[in-house]
Amino acid sequence: MNVLMIIFMVIASIFALGSIGYVTADVVIEIRAKEEAKEKKNEPAVVASQEEPSIEPEPEPEPEPEPEPEPEPEIVESEPVMIPEDMPEPISAEIGLEVIDVAWPESMAKNKIYKYDPNGETLKRGDVVLVPTFDRHRHGDIFRTATVINGNYRVDSFPSDVVLKKIVRVVSSD
Numbered sequence: 001m002n003v004l005m006i007i008f009m010v011i012a013s014i015f016a017l018g019s020i021g022y023v024t025a026d027v028v029i030e031i032r033a034k035e036e037a038k039e040k041k042n043e044p045a046v047v048a049s050q051e052e053p054s055i056e057p058e059p060e061p062e063p064e065p066e067p068e069p070e071p072e073p074e075i076v077e078s079e080p081v082m083i084p085e086d087m088p089e090p091i092s093a094e095i096g097l098e099v100i101d102v103a104w105p106e107s108m109a110k111n112k113i114y115k116y117d118p119n120g121e122t123l124k125r126g127d128v129v130l131v132p133t134f135d136r137h138r139h140g141d142i143f144r145t146a147t148v149i150n151g152n153y154r155v156d157s158f159p160s161d162v163v164l165k166k167i168v169r170v171v172s173s174d
Contacts, residue, residue, distance in 0.1 A: 073132065073141045078104040081147035083125060093156035099164065100153075102131060102146035113149050119166040123173075124151040130168040145171055
């Protein structure tokens with residue numbers, strides 16, 4: 001029985017030393033935490049133990065930077081277009097989409113006339129307006145002055161998938 005008693009005492013001593021080691025480690029962690037708190041200008045000590053994980057506050061999310069405004073498109077001024085005298089006025093429909101026809105010298109040289117939404121303005125042949133358009137040479141949108149070839153009129157049929165660009169403003173009126 002003496003052997004069993006000795007084995008029991010050894011095992012009990014091992015467990016006791018382990019418990020002492022656990023408590024000692026916990027005390028050391030508390031002491032270090034208190035010392036660090038004193039060094040941080042008397043901030044309250046955060047005590048971390050091995051049993052409970054410390055909970056750190058989540059960092060505040062950084063505000064998203066405001067998007068930079070897109071640069072204003074370049075304005076290209078064109079010479080007024082000479083409208084042929086024999087150019088007929090378009091026939092306006094009773095109902096439908098209100099449009100104007102505009103052109104600039106380069107487009108007239110290619111016999112191209114573009115339709116725009118008059119944006120609530122009443123325009124007539126010869127007025128000059130500022131319109132948005134895509135310039136393939138500059139690879140982007142620009143504003144350009146254009147001459148009104150045909151003032152406000154209505155078209156009864158227009159492709160539903162096409163959205164007309166609106167004029168930006170009237171530059172000059174005859």
